[in-house]
Amino acid sequence: MHVHVLASGSSGNCTLVTAGQGNQKVRVVLDCGIPQRTGRLLAERCGESLTQIDAVLMTHHHADHSKNVVPVAARARVPLYAHDESFGSKSYLSKKERERRKIDHRSIQDQVPFSVGPLSITPIQLPHDAGFTFGFLFETENARAGYFTDLGTADVLRPHLHSLNLLVLEANHDFTMLRDGPYPRILQDRVSGPEGHLSNQQTADLLQEAAGPSLHTLVLAHLSKENNTPEKALQTIRPVLNQNVCVHIAPPLGPLSLEATAYLNKL
Numbered sequence: 001m002h003v004h005v006l007a008s009g010s011s012g013n014c015t016l017v018t019a020g021q022g023n024q025k026v027r028v029v030l031d032c033g034i035p036q037r038t039g040r041l042l043a044e045r046c047g048e049s050l051t052q053i054d055a056v057l058m059t060h061h062h063a064d065h066s067k068n069v070v071p072v073a074a075r076a077r078v079p080l081y082a083h084d085e086s087f088g089s090k091s092y093l094s095k096k097e098r099e100r101r102k103i104d105h106r107s108i109q110d111q112v113p114f115s116v117g118p119l120s121i122t123p124i125q126l127p128h129d130a131g132f133t134f135g136f137l138f139e140t141e142n143a144r145a146g147y148f149t150d151l152g153t154a155d156v157l158r159p160h161l162h163s164l165n166l167l168v169l170e171a172n173h174d175f176t177m178l179r180d181g182p183y184p185r186i187l188q189d190r191v192s193g194p195e196g197h198l199s200n201q202q203t204a205d206l207l208q209e210a211a212g213p214s215l216h217t218l219v220l221a222h223l224s225k226e227n228n229t230p231e232k233a234l235q236t237i238r239p240v241l242n243q244n245v246c247v248h249i250a251p252p253l254g255p256l257s258l259e260a261t262a263y264l265n266k267l
Ligand SMILES: [Zn+2]
Pocket: 009, 010, 013, 062, 064, 065, 150, 222
């Protein structure tokens, strides 16, 4: 299994997860909040495609994740997995638009797994101010990965991290930078609230308690441009991890390509 983070952060999120080989290979697009053309170019840069895919998954309806999920699914003529309530009045996600584009919508539920080829996918509901919001666990015979951004508190993830090999996890803000930064108070409270985003410290606390020995790759994602720096995120989070864990910062525009396969199975 490979995870290609194409874009991450409030200006747009898009990730490609691939599994299997040859004719059996599947490609799943997770969110598309960037322009389609940008997504296609970034996918090509890692030897992949945003059009020859097998499914599109949507975490939640915020535009930085959902803006182009309908067009991407329509162009590739593949199912779009999203919660029923994610389709609201906004034009790019309206039911009407979905019907006009003849989207094959598959409804997802918290902790109800489904499969795309050899890839087993489990949605995990996250506390975030966007109605139903999900992160995902991805599993194949020899790899387990998780993708979790846009959550205000981390408790819900504790039971799910232990056996992961690769984890993409939000490290949105440094609390002091947020408090002393340019955001108005009401927005500061939203971002740091129980349905906002994880701070570096919350992410570090979660990893210290819940990361397991099989974790070999960590991607810190959805970093705020205004309220965080890669250095601050690493300073806070790196010390709580086992030294063998490779830590990456997801760039606002990637791609960042990583392998999720368990090390033991590669021997
Ligand atoms: Zn977001």
